[in-house]
Amino acid sequence: MIAYASSLDQAGPMARSAEDCALLLSALCGPDPDRDSTSLDVPAEDFSRGLEASIDGLRIGVPKEFFGEGLADDVRACIDAALKQYQALGAKLVEISLPRTELAIPVYYIIAPAEASSNLSRFDGVKFGHRAKQHGDLLDMYKKTRAEGFGDEVKRRIMIGTYVLSHGYYDAYYLQAQKIRRMIADDFQQAFKSCDVIAGPVAPSVAWKLGAHADPLADYPADIFTLPGSLAGLPGMSVPCGFGEGGMPVGLQLIGNYFGEAKLLNAAHRFQQATDFHLRKPEGF
Numbered sequence: 001m002i003a004y005a006s007s008l009d010q011a012g013p014m015a016r017s018a019e020d021c022a023l024l025l026s027a028l029c030g031p032d033p034d035r036d037s038t039s040l041d042v043p044a045e046d047f048s049r050g051l052e053a054s055i056d057g058l059r060i061g062v063p064k065e066f067f068g069e070g071l072a073d074d075v076r077a078c079i080d081a082a083l084k085q086y087q088a089l090g091a092k093l094v095e096i097s098l099p100r101t102e103l104a105i106p107v108y109y110i111i112a113p114a115e116a117s118s119n120l121s122r123f124d125g126v127k128f129g130h131r132a133k134q135h136g137d138l139l140d141m142y143k144k145t146r147a148e149g150f151g152d153e154v155k156r157r158i159m160i161g162t163y164v165l166s167h168g169y170y171d172a173y174y175l176q177a178q179k180i181r182r183m184i185a186d187d188f189q190q191a192f193k194s195c196d197v198i199a200g201p202v203a204p205s206v207a208w209k210l211g212a213h214a215d216p217l218a219d220y221p222a223d224i225f226t227l228p229g230s231l232a233g234l235p236g237m238s239v240p241c242g243f244g245e246g247g248m249p250v251g252l253q254l255i256g257n258y259f260g261e262a263k264l265l266n267a268a269h270r271f272q273q274a275t276d277f278h279l280r281k282p283e284g285f
Contacts, residue, residue, distance in 0.1 A: 017278055018239070018268035022047040025261060042259070050262050051269040056090030058267060061195030065101040066225055072205040078242030078250035079201050082271070086199070089270055096191040096198065100184050104227035105220055107184070110164050110177040111231070116154070117161025123149065153216060185232035192257045197267050201225055202251035206244040229255045239268050240277040247283030 015021040030044030062083065067076065083093055125131035125145030132144035150158070164173040191198060203222050229236045234255050241252035252271075256264035272278050 018237070018265050018272055019048065019051060021237070022051055022265045022269070025265070045262065047262050047265050050266050053266050054090065055086070055267055055270045058086075058091040058197070058263075059094050059195040060086055060091050060267075061094050061096040061191050061198040063096050063098045063101065063191070063198060063200055065098050066200035070204050070221075071201060072244065074244030075201050075203070075205060075250050078244060079199075079252060082241040082252045082275075083199060085271060085274055086267075089274060091267075094195045096195055098184075098187050098191060098228055100180065100187055101224065101228055103180055104184060104231055105224055107177045107180050108223070108227045108231060109160070109220060110173050111181065113157040113159075113161035114165050114174050115161070116157040117159075117165060120150070120154070120158060125149075156216070181231045184228055188229070188232045188234060188255075188257075196257075197260070197264055198229075198255040200253050202238045202253045206246065206248035206250060225253060229253075234258065235261050235264055237264060237268050239271060240280075241271075241275070242277055243280075243282065249277070249282050 015024055026045065026047045029042075029047075030039075031041045032039045033041075060083070067079075087093060123129040123146070124142050130145060130149035132141055132148055135141040135144045163169060164177075188198075202225060204224065205222070226236065226238075234257065236253060236255045238251040238253055240249055242250045244250045254264055254268055
């Protein structure tokens with residue numbers, strides 16, 4: 001399956017191929033002045049039209065920060081093989097740098113909880129979502145509704161977000177995180193001066209088994225490669241590119257520039273025409 005995301009929080013699987021994703025995006029894109037005032041005034045595009053275009057000469061940026069210490073050997077082997085496949089298709093690999101990659105995790109886990117704290121404040125059992133069946137007065141309903149309706153991770157993010165947005169901490173945490181987010185976006189724009197798309201691993205390792213990690217905070221570093229692009233607001237895709245330890249799938253991350261979805265989908269489609277990883281399932285599934 002293939003995942004596509006262009007917002008702060010990554011999206012889940014949306015399609016089974018880059019072609020499917022192109023068709024879906026074509027149906028979704030375009031301005032909607034009547035129902036979404038935030039949509040950009042950019043004409044709709046048929047992203048499936050350019051899928052078959054040659055990628056000969058396509059410049060693929062390879063961030064050196066994505067291939068340092070902490071990247072599992074099996075994941076590295078799959079990503080290296082995928083990049084060699086792109087070279088066989090005529091693409092050129094260009095070494096680039098995204099120097100603030102390591103800052104993406106602390107920045108994200110300040111900004112995202114702050115947004116969660118603000119947005120989820122409306123889910124109090126009055127108008128939206130779950131409402132506790134047994135409660136006393138209004139305040140008791142608020143407490144029981146939010147205690148029952150939110151999981152541990154959601155509660156954790158609400159608490160963190162409330163803290164960083166509180167008086168005395170907003171400037172020290174949230175405002176500084178937004179400044180670094182802008183710098184991360186600038187790093188990408190500098191990189192795109194020498195490449196057309198950026199490629200790298202989706203995660204440092206293959207997925208672990210359910211229950212294997214008891215500490216949720218220890219899992220946050222697994223997002224280190226996908227958070228920079230999300231913080232910068234760039235379109236990105238996760239494309240199956242092989243299997244690692246235990247037969248678990250490995251994802252190749254492709255990141256495009258603003259409004260560069262057509263080039264991104266074209267690169268993913270051509271890779272899937274030359275491989276069959278998106279059609280195969282992990283062992284035991």
